[in-house]
Amino acid sequence: MLINRLGNSAVHGHRPVEQLQRLEAQLHERDEKLSALLADKTALDAALTRLRGEIAKAKKANTEQADTHNYSEAETRDYFIDLLLKEAGWALDQERDREFPVEGMPNNEGKGFVDYML
Secondary structure, eight states, X not given: OHHHHHOHXXXXXXXXXXXXXXXXXXXXXXXHHHHHHHHHHHHHHHHHHHHHHHHHHHHHHHHHSOOOOOOOHHHHIIIIIHHHHHHTTOOOOSGGGTEEEEEOOSSSSSEEEXXXXX
């Protein structure tokens, strides 16, 4: 493959200076692009490390503070579950998405509802 790129004259030790200079320029250009990509990766890695630290700090602060809320089922769904499901891409735009009728429930009628039919 290298012979194909350099041509047959490379095998015999003959190489026009212009071709070598062109190859050197191409290699230099690729090196510069690679260096830029590596610099971007390094910056992204540093940002990721910083953000992970911020998340860990926020989680620690949250666990150190007691949750004194006494949410009802409806409030729990509104404040947490619905919000997280929407962020995950669930539309929750139909009533059946939140309460779905089912049979086989442990009551006299054997009917009831389940929360969220995803």
